[in-house]
Amino acid sequence: MVEFRLGALRRWLDANVDGGAGELSVTPIAGGRSNPTYEVTDGRSFWVLRRPPFGHVLPSAHDMGREFRVQAALRDSGVPVPRLVGLCLDESIVGAPFYVMDRLDGITLRGRDDAARLTPVQRARLADRMVDTLVRLHEVDPGAIGLAGWGRPDGYLERQLRRWSDQWTASRTRPRPQVDTLLRRLTQTLPRDRHPGIVHGDFKLDNMLLDRADPARVLGVLDWEMSTLGDTLSDLGILCSFWDEAGELPNPISAGATALDGFPGRWYVVERYGAARGIDITDLDWYLVFADFKIAVILEGIHARHLQGHTSGARFEGLDAVVDALLDRALARAADSSVAGLRS
CATH class of the missing domain: 3.30.200.20 (Phosphorylase Kinase; domain 1)
Incomplete structure (x- = not known):
């Protein structure tokens, strides 16, 4: 320590x-x-x-x-x-x-076992409140709270793709052919930036601190290290990447936490978010594929520091396999996309 x-x-x-x-x-x-x-x-x-x-x-x-x-x-x-x-x-x-x-005196749901302690009714209410919290963040006017000029929304997705590509190159511990394929497909289907605002960068279940007495109530949103101004739909992509559903390959980090009874499906989350903001979200495929890639890059960096001896403990073991699982899932999502350029 x-x-x-x-x-x-x-x-x-x-x-x-x-x-x-x-x-x-x-x-x-x-x-x-x-x-x-x-x-x-x-x-x-x-x-x-x-x-x-x-x-x-x-x-x-x-x-x-x-x-x-x-x-x-x-x-x-x-x-x-x-x-x-x-x-x-x-x-x-x-x-x-x-x-x-x-x-803050609250609880964090780190995975499936923690989420299983909530009732199905509590899980459903928590899902709604998480989406509402994300909408509230994205509806904040950055200039009104002193964050004008804090980031550059224009060209955000292009810069993000370049940044995480560069970070992969700087952190990779071994070659992985999935990365070249994903970067080519993501680059050729890069969407235009939409709906600029404050981006959290890692909005997911285990970054919520919840009320002990009412675990459907969000006390605090944590871990703002990747926050900036940009395309707010990228946060929805991250949330959906971690939003596991029964019967499908879970995100290897969340490991099925939201696949429990009571949590709604991923597209309920998308529809609630879109309705609350009054925006049309017809296709999140690019954001989902990019979210899996970005998370894989982050974990590769942590894995690299672990190999260098800068971290220790069971939670740092096995990250090499998790990186592969995320990259493989990103490719599978791309292959199933309605966007032709993501499929090949």
């Missing part, structure tokens, strides 16, 4: 929280594979600290300042986010820039 300079961290908290902080203890929060996250407490108050991953980090990735800024801007927007304590760019305290937020 990273060596925290607890005295320096306490002095930083003293300057940023009302009443100061007592003697601190720090505990890693399980579940995350990307940005290391920790619970910090003095026995009276509880906070969450996030920092970039260890080892080689690709350019523009894991920017703590961006992650902090978007949550601070959204605080009074109706999108549920934790209260931010502060951003620290002094790398001497934890070895990297970091930020701290209040800990």
Whole structure:
């Protein structure tokens, strides 16, 4: 585990929280594979600290300042986010820039076993509230909350495809022929950007913090490390990539969490989203295929850092096979698409 300079961290908290902080203890929060996250407490108050991953980090990735800024801007927007304590760019305290937020006392559904603890009625209500939360985010006017110029919506999808292609090249641990095929098909069918707004970048079930008493209520949306301004339909693609259905190959990360009774089908999610925004969503194939590819690239980067010895633990084992499974599923989705250019 990273060596925290607890005295320096306490002095930083003293300057940023009302009443100061007592003697601190720090505990890693399980579940995350990307940005290391920790619970910090003095026995009276509880906070969450996030920092970039260890080892080689690709350019523009894991920017703590961006992650902090978007949550601070959204605080009074109706999108549920934790209260931010502060951003620290002094790398001497934890070895990297970091930020701290209040800990919300809620639960996270990491996979199928966690989701199985909800009743079918709770699962159905949670699905509706997740979609409504995503709609609320996408309907926020960035300029009205100080995020004008924070990103460039025009050309977003083209830049995304180029970025994740470059990151694959920088992170790959071995050649995979699926990648060349997917990139060729995605490039030749690139849609024009539609419906610009704030993009979360990783909107899915296990990035929701839920009320313990009412697990259908979203207390906070977490993990904003990939957020920017862009085509908001890309978030819907990510959500649908992780939205498993009974009888089909699940996303290897979510592993069937939303295939349980009560969760509606993927196209219910799409239709509810489209109706709430008053937009026509006739074809999400490109966004779904791209979402699987993007997730595979992210996991390849984590796998590469694991091979370099920068991470340890069971949750980092077997990622090589998960990357292959996602790339294969992306190719299968492309082959079944109504878009001719995705099929060949």
